[in-house]
Amino acid sequence: MDPLMLLFLLIAGLTGADSESRRRQVSVLSGGSVTIPCFYGDRYKRHVKYWCKKNDRDACTPIVHSNSPQEGKVSIRDDPDQRVFTVTINNLTTGDSGYFRCGVKISGGSDDGDQVVLSVTDGVSTVKWMRVQRRGSVTIPCFYSDRYKTHVKYWCRGNNRDSCTPIVHSDSPQESKVSIRDDPDQRVFTLTINNFTHGDSGYYWCCVEISGASDPGDWVSLSVTDGSSRLSVDKQEVTGVEGDSVSVQCHYGYSVNKKLWCKIGGTCVSERSGSWDLDGRPVLIRDDTGNRVFIVTMRGLERKDTGWYWCDAGGLQIPVHITVKLITITECK
Known part of the structure; x- marks a missing residue:
């Protein structure tokens, strides 16, 4: 796939x-x-x-x-x-x-x-429901089809894609507390938003600019809360070494029956299974209900495991990007 x-x-x-x-x-x-x-x-x-x-x-x-x-x-x-x-x-x-x-x-x-x-x-897809903590920050990936690699991407706010208000464009990538970065090779652009306030709650759109046609886009709902974000990770950017393992802690703020770890473009595994295979990669999920955190460990990493994943709990998602680096060996002289 x-x-x-x-x-x-x-x-x-x-x-x-x-x-x-x-x-x-x-x-x-x-x-x-x-x-x-x-x-x-x-x-x-x-x-x-x-x-x-x-x-x-x-x-x-x-x-x-x-x-x-x-x-x-x-x-x-x-x-x-x-x-x-x-x-x-x-x-x-x-x-x-x-x-x-x-x-x-x-x-x-x-x-x-x-x-x-x-x-x-027909062109863009992103996560759907996110709850973030006031004064916090988050990075959101927006994926697009190959035919849009050279197009300008943008982030806008509003209930409707055709009438939403643009906030930042990839050809002018910084606007106050919001920045955008396009990676055409991976066909993804990412939005980083800092210092959330309650006024930032609402519907947003990942869009691609199309001359003379309706811009394709996909929506995400952001809800800003004073308390726990209800689903969070310690870091959205995680780095591992080829052949080794990485762990991600997914914190959930209330009792939910199912917790999931998913690979974008692949499948999902549940904490119910304990140990499972995610697109050929051994994955162990341990749920610590007392501390309301489930810990995902991916073993035997390969370079192809680099990419976007996400934690899912109670209908909310938080994206995580994993980078797998080559082992570097330095000879002693």
Whole structure:
């Protein structure tokens, strides 16, 4: 999977004793792929799982079932040991946007499941919900399609993309407490915002400037709080050495049932699994509920592990960039 045909998602979790019920959102660039994990309780381990699309009358048309796991560009894989099934959709187009459901088939009763809102954008994608601490700072990555590498990027504020107020542009990268940096090779531009105030709460847009056409963009909601940010990391920039390991501490401010570590353009792993594989990299997640922090350790690092990841807890996300450096050996003379 191309890491820049990315997903930013709030993971779907089936209702039940050990999961949360809510509408989840997935934002992904067109042309790419997305893998959505759907977690479920122990009592559903032997049940058939499915993925369906809702229509205007709230009916849900099944697309793929775990007992018939491939349908066109959509596939499903169930892992009862980890109590999760994953739905993978390839070659995404804007027409794939809509309301979907991760479901569990229940004989003689109402099927259980949660709603997923899939939004396939045509050019830009970013995180969705962030809560930040007053006077704090944050860096937000905005990914874009290859065709926009030479275009001017900008950050604006407002409820609507077409009428939002520009704050900073990549051809004039600093404006007061907001700065922007474009990395065309990685097809990502980053916004760094310092010294938050309550007046900074609101909807913002990552946008690309298009001459003579509507600018493509994607939104993020920022909420500024006096107390805990409810989800934070010690550092958003983490450096490791090839062959070694790195750890990231994700602090959450209240009790949540699921904590996730995700790689942009890849998949997510949950603290429920303890030790898991994330796109070929061994990952250990340890949840310290007493101190409300889950610690992610990635082992056996390779240069290809360099990139953006994020912590997810309670529907909030915080991005983390990991840089893997080569081991440097200096010979003694």
